Amino acid sequence: MKRGGNRERKIVSGEDTLQITVPKITKKNLRIRAAESGDPMRVIVLRALAEAGIEVPGEELQDRRKAK
Numbered sequence: 803m804k805r806g807g808n809r810e811r812k813i814v815s816g817e818d819t820l821q822i823t824v825p826k827i828t829k830k831n832l833r834i835r836a837a838e839s840g841d842p843m844r845v846i847v848l849r850a851l852a853e854a855g856i857e858v859p860g861e862e863l864q865d866r867r868k869a870k
Contacts, residue, residue, distance in 0.1 A: 840865075841865055842866075845863060845864065848863055
C-alpha cells in the first residue's frame with residue numbers, strides 16, 4: 803500500500819525515479835558532502851546536474867525537509 807501512495811505522489815508532483823550505479827568512492831564522497839553540508843544527497847546531485855546545464859526546477863534545489 804505504501805508503494806502505491808509514493809507512486810501517486812510522484813505522478814502528481816511530476817517526479818520520476820532514476821537509479822544509477824556509481825563508483826564506491828563517489829558515493830562515499832557524496833555521503834561525506836551531505837553530512838558536511840546538511841543537504842540530502844538528492845539535492846547535491848540535482849545542484850550538480852543544474853550546474854552541468856541540465857534543466858532542474860529551482861524549487862527542487864532546496865531541501866524539502868527545511869522548506870516547511
